[in-house]
Amino acid sequence: MTSVDAIVIGSGPNGLAAAVTLARAGLSVHVYERNATPGGGVRTEEITLPGFRHDICSAVHPLALASGFFRKFGLADRVPFITPSASYGHPLPDGEVAVAYRDLERTADALGPDGPAWRALLGPLARNADAVAQFTGSSLLQVPRNPLVAARFGLTALSQGGPWWNLPFRTPKPGALLTGVIAHATLPLPNLAASAAGLALATYAHARGWPIPVGGSQAIADAMVDDLRAHGGEVVTGAAIESLGELPDARAILFDTHVAIAARLGEDLLPADYLRRVAGFRDGNGVFKIDFALSGPVPWTNPELLETATVHLGGERGAIARSERVVAAGRESDDPYVLVAQPTLFDPSRAPAGKHVLWAYTHVPRGSTSDRSEAVIAQIERFAPGFRDLILAKTTRTAHELEGYNPSYIGGDISSGMPDLSQLVMRPVLSTDPWRMPGRGLYLASSSAVPGPGVHGLAGYYAARSALRHEFGVTRMPSLAPDRPAAAPGAPASGFNQTTGFIEEEIA
Known part of the structure; x- marks a missing residue:
């Protein structure tokens, strides 16, 4: 298998946010999704009668304009x-x-x-x-x-x-x-x-x-997948990953999964202390x-x-x-x-x-x-x-x-972990960088990580930001804005560098 820069397991809003961010930074990115269509919590399908399009998980999106x-x-x-x-x-x-x-x-x-x-x-x-x-x-x-x-x-x-x-x-x-x-x-x-x-x-x-979203929540996933593909990324559907050995070599692997699934897949690469701490992560x-x-x-x-x-x-x-x-x-x-x-x-x-x-x-x-x-x-x-x-x-x-x-909804918990006060602070562990797992190149990019549940993409974005810094030495975030025609010579760039494709925002 050909090696890639980064792999994302799971194509929910967080996984796609991570993939988009990494691809925008110029990395080669593959996303692996167990279901036939990408989207995770933002899928829309005909599940009752022909012509009736239902949102499978999230339907109304307060965070779409706030995230x-x-x-x-x-x-x-x-x-x-x-x-x-x-x-x-x-x-x-x-x-x-x-x-x-x-x-x-x-x-x-x-x-x-x-x-x-x-x-x-x-x-x-x-x-x-x-x-x-x-x-x-x-x-x-x-x-x-x-x-x-x-x-x-x-x-x-x-x-x-x-x-x-x-x-x-x-x-x-x-x-x-x-x-x-x-x-x-x-x-x-x-x-x-x-x-x-x-x-x-x-x-x-x-x-x-x-x-x-007009047409259903799937429109959110489709927009992210379109952007990912436009910047060289790939989405592989129908791929239930049971072992990291099934994947191409990659410098970074990001899990848009429940932390228990990430820990199981990365068990051989993670220290016992971390595995013990995340084993105590409670589901709601x-x-x-x-x-x-x-x-x-x-x-x-x-x-x-x-x-x-x-x-x-x-x-x-x-x-x-x-x-x-x-x-x-x-x-x-x-x-x-x-x-x-x-x-x-x-x-x-x-x-x-x-x-x-x-x-x-x-x-x-x-x-x-x-x-x-x-x-x-x-x-x-x-x-x-x-x-x-x-x-x-x-x-x-x-x-x-x-x-x-969706195996990340353990017991039907759509939050991928109880969102009580302790698990909002320690999500999944107490850390200033909770998305970075202690196995080299492994990152948690799901609702099991800060800031928790919701269709906001932030856990994936933060995980990608951490991976860019620690695995690839990138110190400025790429622009995520919709592609626009190049500015006229001498026109202000509004913080976006048309040559490098990066905005002037340092990675925290």
């Missing part, structure tokens, strides 16, 4: 996005609804007596969303570029991360609205780490919104995923929910907290938290005329084999009577089946 990597990559210039006027909504049992509009003031006004509290909580963060993204999208061991914003964010997370979380509010609406997004973390609530993750997403909801609970083909839009009792693609179900704050604690205790909730997304409200290209797709999941104990279809349908029916009559077809994956689909 430092995607902003450098110019994702918004490569992929058409639709950003609804409302980022997420939350119906309550009494028929009321709380909605997080992109417009912070509209959101606050709709919350009535709790409007000032919502404005005080999220206004300062939304006004400094770029600083929030930088702080939350990097290692917590690094000094934030804007310490005041980081401190404000930390205090806000603390205010929503403990049993005192209702103190700022007078009505159930704002607490339920925040809990719906905080519960994305799949942790028992209230919880400081979950609060931080949810507040970051809530910040982006009011800063740039929660966008939807799983999800049960269900996709629906529908004959019409979800008939929400409150039509305000038709302004958003994302709806959190489960009732008031206390009910969702109880449900998440039941799952954390290893049981299934009778009143589950359910997250749903209906992108066809805004992107009709994903279904035949007049028809819709609906994406939904609920949290379940790790490794669960239970089919939670009825529980999910019942929770949707609770707030959208008549929903059941619209179902044309459905496809499900239990937590156990999700691991079969």
